[in-house]
Amino acid sequence: MKPNHLLIGALLASASFGPAIAQENKNVTVVLAEETDLVEPCMATRSNIGRVVLQNISETLTELDVRDGGGGIKPRLAESWEQVDDNTWRFHLRRGVTFSDGSSFDAEDVKHSFARAMSDQISCEIARYYSGMDITPAIVDEHTIDFTAEPAQPIMPLLMSLLTIVPSETPVEFTREPIGTGPYTLAEWNPGQNIRLERRDDYWGDTPEVSGATYLFRQDPAVRAAMVETDEADIAPSVSAIEADDPELDHSYPNSETLYLRLDHAMAPLDDRRVRLAINHAIDREAFVGSLLPEGTELATAIVPPTTQGWNAELTPPAYDPEKARALLEEAAAEGVPVDREITLVGRTGNYPNVTEVMETLHFMLSDVGFNVDLQMYEVAEFENLYSKPYPENRNPQLVAAMHDNARGDAVFSMYFKYHSEGRQSGIADARVDELIAQATAATGEERAKLWSELFGYLHDDVVADALLFHMVGFARVNERLDWEPTIATNSQLQLADIAFE
């Protein structure tokens, strides 16, 4: 054979791509926007890692139920749990569970997983959910473990939905070969190109329909959307609103992100409630929905989404009323508040689709009622310097446009950071707020919900802490051969066991 014939032969032989994955087999291909650069279970609360690892490879003791109305905690590796005393919770572990390396699952593994996640030898992301408290695990017997917390943690079962369980032999360093109890195991990993999971035969639970999954990474949303259209992929969990033009394939879902303007209460004129109220009345929130932001975007009255315990349904977004805003500013000016002082409106480039246009519109709306606003856009690292304490000295008063993600079902993961006077991203210092946060954090059940609800109302109506804007929506494109719908949890995990075929 001549060399050029060889080449043609090679070309033809390699002619199989994409479409061949469909039809008969029960493999799915998921195309993600951001590369999964680690598969470490203790990093699974980061969305690009969680979508591959969480509940597919590594499981947790409990699981937040988002499908049936939301809010409830389901058993996973723990069959049941109870509160022993104020500070201690007891978890009864499932029996007959094995890890993918064949070893059996017991209380020792849970204890080690917690110690490893909290170790100062490695930087595990899930440790952040246990900061500010002292938790001690104690093994009662092979299948029972107690967690004692100081101060008391009424949401201990929820906190356990974040702890990924690894075998007790796992070294305290980032692993590239994660071993878990989940229905799938890591079969192949080509960094930057793809990751492949395969179904286990010896999984303790029901056998999922999906036999294997390949994860691909494409930064461009148009390419991700095109890949589902050409059958090269089955699920693109996030495509932009512009691409999501096919009602047969595209599904919108609340992506658990809330957009808001954090106001700098430490500086005039933002230390004046009338000025903060004027900002709120200056913004025509409705005008963004269906134009710059997709249809389905909801107006926010709290920094957490409506699926959160203690959601306050009585709050209404401030009406767009430029006349009122101007009047409030005049009133404040008359009393000597420096309302014409330059205020910096801070945005983050690439934060969400159309961020520049949204920021420019906000700039226009605020200037229109008489604010002296300067718009500054920063890339993520510089933005972070302005968003987190210590705030820069010699700054102008700032309105920082930020997004916050909390799909965990409880406001505790948001309120301290965003509103407590010691919180790293807090713009306020209010004794009543600090007290309510402390009370709600320590409360359980109805009482807890009531206290969060009260705090949301106090921040929104009394303090006018910030300008809450929108609960954002995302779009997923799903191949027609699948029976699967995205939920508010899709931002942080994608359980292959939830996927069925048409």
Next chain:
Amino acid sequence: MKRMIGQRAAASFLALLGLVVLVFFLSRLTGDPAALYLPIDASQEMLENFREIHGLNDPLLVQFGNYVTDLLRLDFGESIRKARPAIDVVLEAFVWTLQLALITMALVTVTAVVLGSLAAFRVGGLFDRLTSLISLVGASAPDFWIAIVAIVLFSVQLGWLPTSGTGSVWHWVLPVAVLFVRPFGLILQVVRGSMISALTSAYVKTARAKGVRNRPIIFVHTLRNAMLPVITVIGDQAAAMLNGAVIVETIFGFPGVGKLMIDSILQRDFNVILASIVVTALAIFIMNLLIDMAYAVLDPRIRY
């Protein structure tokens, strides 16, 4: 020749050293990797612990001293983001970029030289005007646009090619084609211009007077003389491609060094930034050296 290589190597080493110093300090001035790596609501304790693990608490000069000492042992340090050696991450990506650049530049060079030479032969003719139009469009069309249009046309509408990714020969077609367009337009114009002036020179008239036919005149006599400026442009274009074809890599999900560099800058993954700069700078140095040597081969008047 050996002296030239030695001098160039010394000069490049100094330039590289300057670059490493500059990037080392500038990247550390512009943001804290701990704040970027850890979630925005991470506690002060976690931040401190992270900085301690990655040696970011040491004074800057101590960090630099450690870095240079490690570098002398060819240890580029760990990638913060990927928790493995930075040099492994970079070399893996660089192989993709190198293949992409080599294949594209080989195709560009052959087609641009052949078409450019033919266009120069009858200036103002139909073929000349046609190639000029194509090269002008090629040199000015934005590559992100070409890439998306190509995907929509060839993958979504016609279904001939995969949209993106790696895996088979077909996966290379669109990225190479998109990368091809701009340097092709540019080099074709340079070849054409250079050939036009070569074709009017005295030795071509002599050759014609001796009865030499058109094909040997173009491809034997004039091309060699016309190639010097062309090689310079080819070198420029190839260097740009070795730096990474960021847009093409991003759109087609090609795991190359350009995308890696941008991502590591955004994430302040210092060791990966530095390793990718050192690797691409070395590659560009070697390529420039080859180009200088090619001058000497093509033109016997050039001696080092």
